[in-house]
Amino acid sequence: MTEPVETLAARPKSVGARVRRTEDPRLLAGQGRYVDDLAPPRLLHVAFRRSDMSHARIRGLDLEAARGAPGVVAVVAAADLEGLAKPLVAASRMASYHGTPLRPLAEGKVRFVGEPVVAVAAESRYLAEDALELVDIDFEPLGTVIDPEAAAAGDAPLLHEEIGTNVLVERRFRRGEPEAAFAAAAHRVGGSFRFRRKSPGAIENRACLAEWDAGRGALTLHSASGIPGIVRDALSEALDLPGHRLRVVAPDVGGSFGGKGSLYPEEILVSLLARRLGRPIKWTSDRLEDLTATSQAFDEIVEAEMALDAEGRVLALRAEVLGDTGAYSIYPWTAGLEPVQVVGFLPGPYRIEHYEAHVRAVATSKAPTGPYRGVGRPAAVFATERLMDLAARKLGLDPKEIRLRNFVRPEDFPYKIGSGIVWDRSGFTECLEAACARAGYPALREKQRQARAEGRWFGIGLASYAELTGIGSKISVAPGMPINTGTETAVVRIDSTGGITAAVGIASHGQGLETTLAQVVADELGARLEDIRIVQGDSDAVPNATGTYASRGAVLAGGAAILASRVVREKLLRAAGHLLEAAEADLEARDGRVTVAGTDRSMSFREIARAVYSEIGRIPHDKREELEATRLYDPYYGTTSSATHVATLEIDPETYRVTLGAYLVAEDCGRIINPMIVDGQVHGGVAQGVGAALYEEVVYDADGQNLTASLVDYLIPSAPEVPPMTVLHVEGELPATLGGFRGMGEGGTIGAPAAIANALSDALAPLGIGIDELPATPERLFRLIERAQQRQDNQSTGEER
């Protein structure tokens, strides 16, 4: 038997195919190049003496002994850097906002344990750390600011005296008549939901390497960053260097999860030192520094209440949110980034007419919080989805049914929620239905009835959410931030050897963008995947870039790559028209060749490129044009991604150990570029959400010491803790974005904490326990269960009497 011959026409497009990640062989075989792999000659290593005080004035510094230590080239504190860099302040258009200066080293006082105070540059990291032990700092304690509620009160010590308050942002949202709706409601449910602080925990710690080219007056910074474009623009301002003399490169980067999504003091410091010392300067964070000084996440108290009518339709929602943002307003996103988006996303995928929310972001003497996969959405979804389940229980409805009754329905799109966010058509209902069908929801409920009869604690949790992705220039991804995050530029080029390079401004730190963008370009150009190289993470590659964050890569860079590729394809066909003596309309580009339709006349891209650039007389001299195009894409609004998660779990009724069972995600991310990569993103996101739900928590004690400064104490789920997962793709109606893509890099993390919290609450329902604090550690479960059992004991003894 012969295999059927695959005809050209039948060959599937690259977009939509399970293409293997082209970067993986390099990354998995140890052939990647990370910042720490770079070792230019005469390299110096930096180590930081970081504050061991939570909030203190720096009364005095003694650096002499350290300066005399073996191998030490420079020891600097803030005073030694005076005038070398302009302080940067994350700006916002919000009226109530107060920015805080970003400095390379603490000036005057320290505001969290881990804040860099003194930098030592030495011939090795070992020698630099030896010298750190000789640095003497005289601190005058100023009073810790740990509890966010106390920090927001009037009498707390002020972290930034010049601001006059610890409240860095305050906002109110209001739509409709919430008071009247609550007054008229048949039912109300409410709660205080606490999401504890996280650390991003990328496998590669942050690292940066600055090289100063004295001859050209130019600086190159290699940084393990997700936002090389933003770093370039910020450093340009701080160091007063134009972009053609300032290049920021993010080479291979081993994960970020948001932790590499902001500008850091260390990046400024190595840049300043390299320029001053005329030697390359590298800093590689160790895990202790990562856990104490990389931006943290999600430290929120969400008090929320829902009003429902007798049929379980939500009438109104109100919330009071307090975000503990740590010591500084992170650059460039601001302290509003996380807490303001919590209230932005609270109404979720539901029709809720009346809405009221008040949010404050308060500074505390802890590491600054910054972006973290899901930003705002995980905490919002946790609160709203818990309320949905509480309401379902109160009304005697199934959790699935109450969601179906309240979803924005297909005919309601576009729908503006109470906070002002507009949902475009997205498969809210479709995802829930698909998830429940695949999970065998009724059978799961039956399984639960049986388990309960056997005294086992089995729980099922649903969480549905919607989020805004691929945000264009209409708004910034961080509320109130004046920086444009809504455009991306791509440069697509076929060179004289036929090699195709597509340069984009985003920066991959594990997402597989080198593969997915190549798939997009391949389809638009009619090229072969293996002929395309994606250049990313290099500020020199495109005129303007920001980076990878906010689930924007596929939508924005994908869109820009489509536009630029289309122009290059037209140019290619024009040239081929001359070479093949055919009308452009008769030409087809596919698989790296241009063919005259219906004939066997064809040329490879390579032959065409050589003819265009290198061969005399092949193309009329006035018809030669470069096979290159630069295009900018702006989706303007952005698009809605949505999903439903179904978690199952069992709690040991004696040890309270939680074992996660089958886990299911049904999601709508528009047209899928590569199902394997989408699956991988969902798997990783859910794993991260498992961490948020059950394990991960940054703990500061009353003295402001970080008690979770190693991976022995900051618990990230490992493979055995991550449940088996099924991912369903609901490719509903495509959005208006070019290519029909929606962002999907963060969704797993958004749905999982809520789904697991609901499953835990479901398992514990017979005890009357609901989970309103995450992570639900065994200790927290122990306390909740002991209290509930005591309550039950008291009740039964009361009944006996």
Next chain:
Amino acid sequence: MKPAAFDYLAVESVEAALEALARAGGEAKIVAGGQSLVPMLNFRLLQPALLVDINRIPGLDFIAVEPARIRVGALTRHHRQETAPELREHLPVLSAAMAEVAHLAIRNRGTLGGSLSHADPAAELPMMALLLDAEIATASPSGGRRIAARDFFLGPLATGLAEDELLIEVAFARPAAGSGWAFEEVARRSGDFALAAAAVTLRLQDGRIAEPHVALTGVDETPLRAGAAEALLDGEAPGAELFAAAAEAVRRRVQPNTDLHASADYRRHLAGVLVRRTLEKAAAQAAGGRA
């Protein structure tokens, strides 16, 4: 997180190790698997002048099965203790416990001698040494000695070893034929140190419990044997009430610490649950149930 400078000496005999330790006069540390020592060096919690690497000393990586006991060399890796057929057959409770120690990469390096010398209050091997009435053999300039496990663990990370003393081997007593055994642990994640763990060996004689051994880890300053519970069990017929009483005796006996991962109350609660469960399993097994 880089260690302070130290000298490094790889020795090839016990004598050379002892000599190097003696010469360093308390400024040296032995390194075996390095899985506990190296993190402490990196945090600069320890700043020894010299590391004496004992990994190349021949003859310290062995398992010898004798009629009444099983001798295991100090350099025997955790992974071997987990998988060696002779241990699985004769000391299955030990092999089972080893599977809960850290992760495979760490078990490939970590050693019996290192774990006992390090004496983490939540570690499994010190608990096994207590459970199986082990005798710990050492070498030292004054000749060496044999220390009963009961006398070895003095406190968290503190043992009776002198600075110039090398742990050489551990002799575990073999439970009598027909003994039942069980091991149960609760940890935050797979491979983490125990929040609490319990292990039991016992025999049934004419339907009554004989030679009950009950050991715990993670619930006190050191791993421990639950003597009061053992006394309660000895000579009694197994049953729910008896096991509940034994669990209660354990809860009263242990004095757990509160730390980031669990309160003293929760650890005490776990100790009771795990002791009851291990007793049930071990008794069923001894009764021939092979549960």
